Amino acid sequence: MLIRLPGRPTQEQMVLITRTVPGVDVIRGAAGSGKTTTAILRLRQLASYFAAVNGGGANSVRLLVLAYNRSLVGYLEHACRAEVQDFGDIVDLTVDTFAHWSMNLLGIDPQRLDQSALTAAAARLVNQYGHDHRFWLNELQYVLGRFHTDQRQTYIEAPRNGRGNTPLVNRTMREGLLRELAAAEAAKNNTVWWGDLAIRLLSLPVEDKYDAIVIDEAQDLSANAMRAILQYAKDPAFITMVLDSAQRIYSHRYSWSELGLTQANSRLRFNRLRTNHRNTHEIAAFAAPLLNGIPIDDDATPPDPSSVTEHGPLPKVLIGHFSAQAQFAANFIQRNVDLERETVAFLHPLGGRWFNRDANSLVPFLRRQGLELTLFQGERDWTDGDSNIAVGTLHSAKGLEFDYVFFLGFDTDTVPHAADDPNDDRAQELRRLVAMAIGRARKQVIFGCRPEARPRILDLLDPQTYEVAAL
Known part of the structure; x- marks a missing residue:
């Protein structure tokens, strides 16, 4: 790479x-x-x-x-x-x-890492208080990460900095979480959690x-x-x-x-x-609305199109079945990208259904098109390969940059959280994640979704900042 x-x-x-x-x-x-x-x-x-x-x-x-x-x-x-x-x-x-x-x-031997007792605690919290399993697992990890062991009781009264105000976690829920966390710690035997x-x-x-x-x-x-x-x-x-x-x-x-x-x-x-040296003005303008309405602190710097001097093409949103999106991407790379000097990334949410390894998914399709790939999700040696096309999750792209970034199969089943409530923790996380991933691109960003499964997060984007292509 x-x-x-x-x-x-x-x-x-x-x-x-x-x-x-x-x-x-x-x-x-x-x-x-x-x-x-x-x-x-x-x-x-x-x-x-x-x-x-x-x-x-x-x-x-x-x-x-x-x-x-x-x-x-x-x-x-x-x-x-x-x-x-x-x-x-x-x-x-x-x-x-x-x-x-x-x-x-x-x-510590990595084989000792086992989150099962913690995930079981999250399941019990779902049964007691509602919300989903992922929310409670994140809340447990938040408590493990923020508070010293002997200071966890302060969680009951402390502002949940960084977790948003929705869904609500009241005092009763917090006390219950600390009880379940203590029970999980007693049940984990000789295993170790990430926290x-x-x-x-x-x-x-x-x-x-x-x-x-x-x-x-x-x-x-x-x-x-x-x-x-x-x-x-x-x-x-x-x-x-x-x-x-x-x-x-x-x-x-x-x-x-x-x-x-x-x-x-x-x-x-x-x-x-203050000056954005990576993105074009068009890419920065495309990402900026995703963070509108989300509370930020002094350590945050939202995308600012006015800080960019370079210009390029408008980002694209492809509307069509996944096979048509993949064919468009392959054709685009073969016609427009110099793979000796330029890089490409295909980014997808965790668990994105179009990025598994069966014959109909993206990776084997691109390889059948003669495009060599590097899979970089969670791999530190991904830079060693010769291919300049990378495939990985949105999370794995953090801190990296590529000339062209594709988000294919960006459907309601892969990005399900509604974006209506700016205080909803899961919606805020998704919006920050997508804005961050858009910011990986130097020259062009291309989204793709099925017409019947357009994710609601795309409704936050300014239609003047992208062009639509019906496939």
Whole structure:
């Protein structure tokens, strides 16, 4: 897969890259503003700084780069190692997901990971209080991620930051959730939950610390995960966090004070990159309405078409059966895309029915058309292949970029949540997820849906920002 390495920094990026003052630098900005590029180039600058400060001994500079998902880590590893390779063995660089990094530190075998006791607790909560299974599982994971074990009772009164006001979770429900969580913990035997990793790491004695830490897509890590990472920074700390809470797609939300970070005690500095260097004006305008009406905080940067100088074709919405959508995509790639120099992604929701592996699904169809594919869902080595066409979930595309992005089979059965209530947690999550995925595209975005199964989320889009093609 063709990977674009960081180029020459812009003037607003240069201010952050060249800063060698200890503290916590938070880089905010919309999709395409160069947040990750800035963090990678800053990592190189800090490697040079510490190589000089530490005297140049072997493995004298310890650097840590963490993200939530493996697909993004695959890109980060490729790009970060390219930036520090000139330093040779003087740099000890770790690039990893938080989950894998913490399991290594804790000595946990991945086979011990088992969520069954937690999913059973979610099923009991559905029976008691209604809502769906996924909602309660997310709520349980939210509590595990936000509160220290000995502070969980504060959940009963605490604002559910990041979870929305709908569906309602009243005091009785919260008390019931804590009872079910305690019962699930008693029943899990020797297994480990994903949410346990940060909690266990917080109680582990810290031995080797890092000269500099970069956390990409920090809004998708839980408060406990962030607390665990922060304790591995040397004093004085050099920490760079990249985030945009408008792109938050998991049930995590925390305040900086919850992490113990203030401008006084940690030199917390906030920086915002404002210019969108990835999308065209048309793509940014297409995505922008999806976030209208969703509450945002200071860490969010909604898509802003006025921050984009490049122009391109209007996004397309294809209306037709899936076979016709797939044929349109194959023809489009063969006629318009230079696969030596350009990249393509087919993105789909988790469980998208048109993306399984049977003969009638997208992957074998495209291969029969002579198009080689890379499957990157949850794979950190997806960058190693020769194909410049990638297939993965919307979630797996977080932090990545492609020239052309297709959303085929985008039907009511794959994106079912109604988008009427801006306070509905599931609708907000879907809207942020789709807006984030649109922002992966550099040149063109193409949606496809069946005429009888048009998802309601498309009704949020401005018809002036796309053209419709009936197949």
